[in-house]
Amino acid sequence: MMRNFWIGCAALLWAAGAAVAQDVAFIQVEAQPSLRRAEERARDYASYLQDVNGFALGGGWYSIALGPYDPDEAQALLQRLRAQGQVPRDSYLAAPDDFQRRFWPVGAGPVVIDRALEAPDTDLEQALAAVEDPAQADPAQTDPAPAPVIDETPREARASEARLNRAEREQLQIALRWAGYYNAAIDGAFGRGTRGSMADWQAANGFEATGILTTMQRSELLRQYNAVLDGMGMEVVSEPRAGVVMQMPMGVVEFAKYESPFVHYDASTDLGARVLLISQPGDQDTLYGLYEIMQTLEIVPLEGDRERRANGFTLTGANARIVSHTEARLEGGAIKGFTLIWPAGDEERRTRVLGLMQSSFDTTAPVLDPAAVSEEMPSVDLLSGLQVRRPKLTASGFYVNAAGDVVTSAEAVEACGRITLDGVHDAQVTASDAASGIAVLRPTTRLAPQSVAAFRNGRPRLQSEVAVAGYSFGGVLSKPSMTFGTLEDLRGLGGEENVKRLALASLPGDAGGPVLDAGGAVLGMLLPREEGGRQLPEEVSFAAKAEDIRAVLSRAGITADATESIGVMAPEDLTAVASGMTVLVSCWE
Structure with a gap:
């Protein structure tokens, strides 16, 4: 307890000293790894926020920040913007010297501080007393009540919508289709059908039915669409020994073992999902052999589509217990692919996870060593650590x-x-x-x-x-x-x-x-x-x-x-x- 007390004291002393030394603050909103994407995001924020700046951070990263402000004003504004959902919840205050060259607004040049911005005096004794007894904290320092949410006007919404790229527009149509309001082509063109589906979604969710989604409404639609992935822990996994890079549901699977030609990720929850990464050297004969062998395993039920091509194959299988999808391809003397095994009856979540895995799948040079095996005792019923299908x-x-x-x-x-x-x-x-x-x-x-x-x-x-x-x-x-x-x-x-x-x-x-x-x-x-x-x-x-x-x-x-x-x-x-x-x-x- 005393250790935590002194850590808290030190943090407050540091914060107080920093406030005295720093007379200007910015609200750091987000960072992007490319200038093009950073300019797009800065333009988007500028459509409904004031004082939007874009700065280089170094190392190929670019920041979008609001300011400059008096530090107290910046803190209050940050709390208000967070409460309104207009900036990410992990936004924070940053100092001017955190930034390098300004790229937004375009051609604006460096930031000019044309007014005196002085940090308020800080009562260190009161800060220390607040650490010992939170009841003594200055009420003025408590978070203000959330301000009413101010959304975009239809004109502002159309302006921010115009800056969406094709993929982002198609994603909105996909989300509207998932929600049951859109049944036409996914083409990124917002015609009468798309506008009507947007209006229907707005009405069903308590918004004014304008047929033009505001930035906040687009965010809410995509939040609903992606809610099915909550808990899946989708993240990019780069497997160095297998040479496979892809998004995987690491919230429900975990690495288990290497058993050539597979990298096993077993279930980590009672959902029962599993993933196999496939990596082995070989030629077309090896590929076709793997195609036949996979069909003898319990993880590939008999019922399902099979497709074998000159440079790859796809296997699907389903029974009362599981649904599995396997795909592999031959490139440059290496066979790379994956298998997703998912419990039956959870098709919406399975197809969403599978789609992310397929769209993110990539390969690197390494290939899993054929000698890579676990220390488990061999069994006539197992093949590379997988159960061979057995009759009942x-x-x-x-x-x-x-x-x-x-x-x-x-x-x-x-x-x-x-x-x-x-x-x-x-x-x-x-x-x-x-x-x-x-x-x-x-x-x-x-x-x-x-x-x-x-x-x-x-x-x-x-x-x-x-x-x-x-x-x-x-x-x-x-x-x-x-x-x-x-x-x-x-x-x-x-x-x-x-x-x-x-x-x-x-x-x-x-x-x-x-x-x-x-x-x-x-x-x-x-x-x-x-x-x-x-x-x-x-x-x-x-x-x-x-x-x-x-x-x-x-x-x-x-x-x-x-x-x-x-x-x-x-x-x-x-x-x-x-x-x-x-x-x-x-x-x-």
Whole structure:
């Protein structure tokens, strides 16, 4: 507390000394990094304020300032202008020696002080007492009540409007369209349609409906338009290792890691937004490879537009959880781009953020080192730190004809947004029988299986050896696994006539796979284990019968092969036949 007290005393002593030494003050309004823009802003301020000056500051910066004034007058005027919203709230008092050459008014020359402006005496004892006890502060030093807001006349508004450049005029039309008052072309031309929309907006916001927006009204319209970005913290980020410069919503994301070819910015709030910067050396083949790889990731949902060009690509994707946008381009042996991942249902804010990112995107020379990786443990489900898209369920199936029709478990393909065979070939359900648990799939493009099922005619012998081919581990292995057992009964445990009971320890991924005899003939299809209820020993499995499968196929207009063979194959030959007909069935959201 005492430390803060003495700091306050020192500040007041310094301020008092400065006031005595300085007899003239200016109100520093804003600074611009270019003379052209500074002249435009000075002209704008001069349309509704007096005593507008423009000064060079050095280092390529230019100031707009009001003055010169007596310091007390300057302080009072500053407070009044702030209260009226006519100058930025961060405007402050500045001394004449802060400025260099005057450029505004044009041709006016240096500022001439033609009257004595003396700073008032300052009572240092009273200032110190006010630090110790604010109640002792001089009431005359308190801020005056805000003065009534004085806006521009229509003539003044038209004059200030005339100084807007095309981009600023188009921005007003965009804001009017967003507000629901304008539905014509964004062309920067203020014709009858634009004037009418301005008048409608003025009336809806409590202003006189003149059809000409004043400087203050233009500011209010743009404030409303940009309110959706409040909290987004849009700022220009220059990523030195990736060589990417762009505006990013740093209020909701934060740097996480480098994982070539990406720079990860993860969510910093519960909004759940994420950004990836893309940077890698490469050529067109590398670009096209990245295009394909990106589509295997969870952050790029399946539904959405895709466009691949000679020197770039764009990917969009949407599902019930997220909307993502990815764009990349190839220039000078480097691929640069970005991905924005945003929660679904927040489209207005997403499109505004995306638009700012796209319009500000730029590149510099550096390219992210391909060896740049995080220290996280590698995972088969991750690619450069991103989750590879996984199906919600996998099962097995088997080809039943040369066209590529597949038999699988009906349970495995219920409520799927998309079904694939071997992870790449799209398929559709053409028949399903709930009673037997059998479904038939047809690929959207004709396939050429290595082998197809031949269903065994006749009654199989009990206790004979059988085998199930299936993707036991959900596609982690590239080929199906073989599980061997015996045929225990031609009925279920409760006497069910439509299933066979097997002594075979299957896994969930095997469901839908073919049950074969020792000669390679198909005896049935493995059924999934029942969830809940009584738990059976793991070596107890059940299969749909071959005759029921053939009946379902027949109703679907498919004729299946049959065989009388009861010969015995060598294990390696049986494995080859089973692998050729068995296929991975994936159910996606």
